[in-house]
Amino acid sequence: MRIGLRLLLAFFLVLGLALFVVLRVFIEEVKPGTRLAMEDSLVDAANALALVAAPDMKAGTIASGSFARAMTALPQVDPGATIWGFQKDRLHYRITVTDARGIVVFDSRGEDLGKDHSQWNDVLRTLRGQYGARSSGENPYDADRTVMHVAAPIRDGQQIIGVLTVSRPNQTLEPYIQRSRDRILNWSWALLGISLAIGLLFTWWMASSLSRLRGYANAVARGERAELPRMGRLSGNTEFADLAQAVERMRIRLEDKAYVENYVHTLTHELKSPLAAIRGAAELLQEPMPEADRERFAGNIQRQTERLQQLIDRLLALADVEQMRGLNTVEPVDLAALTRELLHTAEPKLRLKQLRVVEQLGDGLVVQGDRFLIAQALQNLLDNAIDFSPSGGALTVSAGREGAAVTWSVRDEGPGIPDYAQERIFERFYSLPRDDTHEKSSGLGLCLVKEVSELHGGSLTIGNVSDPRGCRASWTLPA
Missing domain, CATH: 1.10.287.130 (Signal transduction histidine kinase, dimerisation/phosphotransfer (DHp) domain)
Structure with a gap:
């Protein structure tokens, strides 16, 4: 497996595990956290209403006094409030009041009047002077629909003469809980997408950096x-x-x-x-x-x-x-003009061997490169062709454009390259004997031409030809 893929998988494994744990904690805490906030508000409301109900409770008019009339009107109140995009058109509070024995003496809905609530935790614990609250089912056939009850004591001095309980269905909080969950999930997906982009960028950066270093090391190992x-x-x-x-x-x-x-x-x-x-x-x-x-x-x-x-x-x-x-100097070089200069310089050697030169040089054959190095390379190719040409033979020097490149070549009518030497002609110090003197050259000329060709991004080919027999050296350079 490539290191980039390993890094990416490791990154997402850690990210996914962290995101899973955080999401689980957040989502699991949304519902209890919201209910705790509601319980806190119910505690405030119960204690405030208990103070308001105390005068009627002392006077024995809790079921018919001003408090009862106000609380009975709660279901008809329309707050007209918009909370987080949710329309609130009614109050969900239910107010019940029990006497010191736990018997319901007032119910804003009128459903539990006269019932004994003394065993419910909210009433029982409050009558004992403790904090009383409970959450019980609203419907025995629906376990998911529960109601939270929070009680506060109604006092006459230090004596507890009754208990006021404020109730609210937990179901009324579901829209807010669901909205919080949705927002957490949406932001989590956004975070995951951003993390994915960052992970991909980080992985690409590391993998590409390592890839470039590896490519460079491999190129050096190959001698490039x-x-x-x-x-x-x-x-x-x-x-x-x-x-x-x-x-x-x-x-x-x-x-x-x-x-x-x-x-x-x-x-x-x-x-x-x-x-x-x-x-x-x-x-x-x-x-x-x-x-x-x-x-x-x-x-x-x-x-x-x-x-x-x-x-x-x-x-x-x-x-x-x-x-x-790389090339230290880059300038336009006219191959045709440069070749004619080199042939003029080599004229004494050409006359000595009575060689005839056939020029097939076009015009405007310009390449970009180091003129001195290109001249050295062409000089070596011409010298080889002259040395291996028989006396009275012909040299054909040509140059022409081929697409986005310029190809220069020289052809002699010599014996060609022996089969055993085909793979070694570019080796340093490897040389073949000349026909006339049987002496060898330094064996560095073609090696130099190859190096110059690679510096200019060109390609060099040398091989035998027939009709007439001889050898052709071709050098292709980017135009």
Whole structure:
């Protein structure tokens, strides 16, 4: 399982568990919390009404006095109130008054007059001087419909002469309870959606940062010319940015070490042959010999010295290109004009081998890149074609646009590339002998061309052709 998916699942597991617990607590506390608030208001109302009812209770007119007339009118009162969007058009209070024995002497609904309520908790506990309240069923056949009763003592001095009970159905609170639950659920879904967006963004950020670092590390492992990934604004100075910098420093140190070791090894190997030839010729020149032999050995020393110089120069040039992570200079380069300049420079070599050049160069073939590096690459391809061409042969140099790219190619009429060398022509220091001298070059030219091509985002192909027989090198660059 990918780390991004694991992070997302872990995030939502923790979030879901926390949201479930919080929601459960909230929803479960809404109903009892609302009922506690109602009970508190009933306590205030019961005690206030008990004070109002006390004079009539003392006078024995509790069933017919002003208090009774006022409380009997409660069902007809229309408050005309709108609470949280709910219309309140009636009062739900029921007032009952019992005497000191617990017998109902007043009922605002007139239903329980004369009944004995002395065993109900609200009356029983209040007559004992305690707080009396109860919640009982309004209908014996409907357990969900309950009524809350809160009582207060009616006193004559310190003596309790009666109990006033205020009752209200719990069902009247259901709209408010349901509204609170709905709001909690709606906000919870909104919170879940916001958390989902944040979780996705956070997971994407971490996964993409790790993915870029992994891609960079894999590219470095494959030996590709990779740039340090940008971690973006979200990363800032976080551990991801520090990790990217650490990987880059490690890559540079490892590459530098491996680069030096590889070059020292290969350069030492390649220098052995010309140095051995120079030493051998120098030892022979110290002995008496015919003038013709002396000139031959002296010429051999000169050729091997030139080979060493060429090897060192090209090795330095290749080292510079291989260490580049991108182009330092980008400018418009006209491939046709540049090719004509290089052919003019190579004219002495072309005449020496009596080579005929067939130009098939279009106009306006402009690419963006480093002119010096492109010139070096084209020069190496032309030199190879000239070196492997037979005397009196022809070179065909062409360039043309192909969609959004420009393709440059040179074709010779030489022997082509042997099958055993097809896979090795881009290896460093690998070279094939020239037909005329049987000498080898530095083996760095095509390696340099390949590096320059990769820097410019191009593609290089070299292969044999027939009719007539020869070899073609093609280089495609973005226009």
